[in-house]
Amino acid sequence: MSRVYPYPLIAKEGWPFIIGSLVLSILTAIWCGWWSLPLWALTVFVVQFFRDPARDIPTGPEDVLSPADGRIVVLEKTTDPYRGVNALKISVFMNVFNVHSNRCPIDGKVERVDYFKGSFLNASVDKASVQNERNAVLAVTNTGRPVTFVQVAGLVARRILCYVNAHDILHRGNRYGLIRFGSRVDVYLPEDATALVAIGDKVRASSTVLATLPLHAPPAAAYAPENGANSVDNTTEQADMVKEATDRAAVAAQHVLSQE
Known part of the structure; x- marks a missing residue:
């Protein structure tokens, strides 16, 4: 398994929302003290929403x-x-x-x-x-x-x-x-x-x-058996031709020897 993930832990799309809510929370805390708690909770929510961890x-x-x-x-x-x-x-x-x-x-x-x-x-x-x-x-x-x-x-x-x-x-x-x-x-x-x-x-x-998903063989592979069959046929044909030539040579040699 790969863990390569070339992105920051916080999605870049979230930074405007995070910065905006953070600034608002700080200003509210300065002027209103504990009344800013809901805004701090909102800031935490925005940060967790835009988290983007590696997997x-x-x-x-x-x-x-x-x-x-x-x-x-x-x-x-x-x-x-x-x-x-x-x-x-x-x-x-x-x-x-x-x-x-x-x-x-x-x-x-x-x-x-x-x-x-x-x-x-x-x-x-x-x-x-x-x-x-x-x-x-x-x-x-x-x-x-x-x-x-x-x-x-x-x-x-x-x-x-x-x-x-x-x-x-x-x-x-x-x-x-x-x-x-x-x-x-x-x-x-x-x-x-x-x-x-x-x-x-x-x-x-x-x-x-x-x-x-079931893996399908690439199109080229579909022709492999046919090409293989052609190769076998060609090899068999060549072997038959060699055998036939050998038999003819043997018959000719036997004929010559009989004449002697």
């Missing part, structure tokens, strides 16, 4: 990692609305106390990124997947399997940040975005994926394996 990162090529901290609220066979194909859907709901940094679930490449405006319903309900503001990343793994992961805004979350674009290379565990103050991430996998989580399970971004 163990499984390296199995067939593993699909959780893109977010939270709890599994959906695990079902359905249709990937962004690709129009059958899929296994796994949804992770993040409350305000979870780490909200979103991390790449796979090694692969981004095909496209689609953003949709929408409502701000409670992110834990099913209809949030299609009615809320959301940002979908359509990617393909290094083994050629399509995976779609979607940031969905929630009741409190009003800001989706995504830092990847079409044709970008993805590395599992790396940050690709953040959703502020409560939200969810939907992951759509090929329908032959095997889920390793259940509804209600608590998961951690990058370190929890959501599912495994």
Whole structure:
């Protein structure tokens, strides 16, 4: 497992909020004393919200990692609305106390990124997947399997940040975005994926394996047996030709000896 995570422990997106709440807390403490305690509590909450710790990162090529901290609220066979194909859907709901940094679930490449405006319903309900503001990343793994992961805004979350674009290379565990103050991430996998989580399970971004994908042989490998068969056929044909020539030589030699 890899622990390489080239980011600070506090997400850079949080510093304006942290500094603002800290300054307000200090000024209130100077003028109002103990009445500033609620603001200090708010400062602590903002700091913990934007924490961004390093995690163990499984390296199995067939593993699909959780893109977010939270709890599994959906695990079902359905249709990937962004690709129009059958899929296994796994949804992770993040409350305000979870780490909200979103991390790449796979090694692969981004095909496209689609953003949709929408409502701000409670992110834990099913209809949030299609009615809320959301940002979908359509990617393909290094083994050629399509995976779609979607940031969905929630009741409190009003800001989706995504830092990847079409044709970008993805590395599992790396940050690709953040959703502020409560939200969810939907992951759509090929329908032959095997889920390793259940509804209600608590998961951690990058370190929890959501599912495994069967590895498909690359196209070139599909022709290997045929090429191998051709090689065997050619070798057999050459052996037959050598045997035939040897037999003819033996017959000729026997004929010459009989004449003598």
